[in-house]
Amino acid sequence: xxxxxxxxxxxxxxxxxxxxxxxxxxxxxxxxxxxxxxxxxxxxxxxxxxxxxxxxxxxxxxxxxxxxxxxxxxxxxxxxxxxxxxxxxxxxxxxxxxxxxxxxxxxxxxxxxxxxxxxxxxxxxxxxxxxxxxxxxxxxxxxxxxxxxxxxxxxxxxxxxxxxxxxxxxxxxxxxxxxxxxxxxxxxxxxxxxxxxxxxxxxxxxxxxxxxxxxxxxxxxxxxxxxxxxxxxxxxxxxxxxxxxxxxxxxxxxxxxxxxxxxxxxxxxxxxxxxxxxxxxxxxxxxxxxxxxxxxxxxxxxxxxxxxxxxxxxxxxxxxxxxxxxxxxxxxxxxxxxxxxxxxxxxxxxxxxxxxxxxxxxxxxx
Numbered sequence: 001x002x003x004x005x006x007x008x009x010x011x012x013x014x015x016x017x018x019x020x021x022x023x024x025x026x027x028x029x030x031x032x033x034x035x036x037x038x039x040x041x042x043x044x045x046x047x048x049x050x051x052x053x054x055x056x057x058x059x060x061x062x063x064x065x066x067x068x069x070x071x072x073x074x075x076x077x078x079x080x081x082x083x084x085x086x087x088x089x090x091x092x093x094x095x096x097x098x099x100x101x102x103x104x105x106x107x108x109x110x111x112x113x114x115x116x117x118x119x120x121x122x123x124x125x126x127x128x129x130x131x132x133x134x135x136x137x138x139x140x141x142x143x144x145x146x147x148x149x150x151x152x153x154x155x156x157x158x159x160x161x162x163x164x165x166x167x168x169x170x171x172x173x174x175x176x177x178x179x180x181x182x183x184x185x186x187x188x189x190x191x192x193x194x195x196x197x198x199x200x201x202x203x204x205x206x207x208x209x210x211x212x213x214x215x216x217x218x219x220x221x222x223x224x225x226x227x228x229x230x231x232x233x234x235x236x237x238x239x240x241x242x243x244x245x246x247x248x249x250x251x252x253x254x255x256x257x258x259x260x261x262x263x264x265x266x267x268x269x270x271x272x273x274x275x276x277x278x279x280x281x282x283x284x285x286x287x288x289x290x291x292x293x294x295x296x297x298x299x300x301x302x303x304x305x306x307x308x309x310x311x312x313x314x315x316x317x318x319x320x321x322x323x324x325x326x327x328x329x330x331x332x333x334x335x336x337x338x339x340x341x342x343x344x345x346x347x348x349x350x351x352x353x354x355x356x357x358x359x360x361x362x363x364x365x366x
Contacts, residue, residue, distance in 0.1 A: 051351030
């Protein structure tokens with residue numbers, strides 16, 4: 001196994017990236033040898049299931065809002081099996097796919113699903129989660145793989161919410177999360193995905209503990225250290241498994257531990273494995289100062305895939321902090337050559353229209 005630190009030395013990223021860490025205004029042109037052609041730029045874009053999530057077919061009998069009905073009337077209804085062709089029709093020239101775990105499977109075939117309970121913020125939710133181990137699910141994956149091949153698209157990444165509790169102190173829960181993640185990595189391998197995200201979850205909350213008073217008279221955060229140690233062990237196991245199946249396990253700033261870029265860097269450095277890297281999101285931070293400094297902080301660990309996002313959560317009367325072009329210039333400054341998924345979260349237009357606008361902004365800054 002190649003050591004991550006040795007890899008960074010060989011590629012020159014160890015010192016160069018550190019030097020650029022707090023210089024997020026470097027021009028993209030300083031990091032590329034020549035301007036990219038339009039075709040080359042489009043080869044860097046990936047469609048994402050999140051913007052059109054509301055037009056995916058839902059379980060029979062489940063209520064939908066008037067907003068969702070209006071979107072389906074405007075755009076039609078799709079399933080994951082339709083998504084490869086939908087991508088080509090919606091974003092001409094784009095052929096990379098970022099697939100979201102929550103819309104996997106055939107919702108008319110309940111044999112593919114497992115009923116689960118999710119705890120969050122003191123509440124328990126019942127949901128159906130697609131189970132990749134079931135025979136009907138494996139047949140469905142074969143159909144998806146065939147559709148991807150037939151359309152000439154490429155599964156680049158799976159954004160996965162299925163593995164739970166990977167940082168939880170309860171090892172029984174955590175080991176179950178590891179087991180689920182490995183099953184999904186097998187699916188990712190069948191689909192040809194290069195990377196798969198798993199969350200750094202702790203049961204019941206997405207908010208990490210603060211330091212408390214300590215007998216030494218200085219604040220200390222023992223609970224956070226415990227979460228980090230469990231998470232490091234989980235992702236080390238998944239990186240080792242990923243090396244066997246050819247899929248990198250990744251961490252996105254997707255709440256919990258990884259809402260703080262320093263925690264991501266700690267996990268990356270401690271796991272120290274070429275099959276564990278970052279897939280940062282432009283907006284999933286807890287404060288506006290992380291939007292650019294946080295992105296820059298995790299770029300030395302980011303090689304394959306990122307999520308470009310617009311989210312009006314960060315728009316204030318004084319300023320729209322969500323500067324997509326600035327975020328792309330940070331990618332350029334770190335010589336990022338991977339794919340950029342279009343993940344329009346929320347704003348003045350619907351997700352599909354917003355993702356098209358987002359694509360224009362990303363292409364302009366590449």
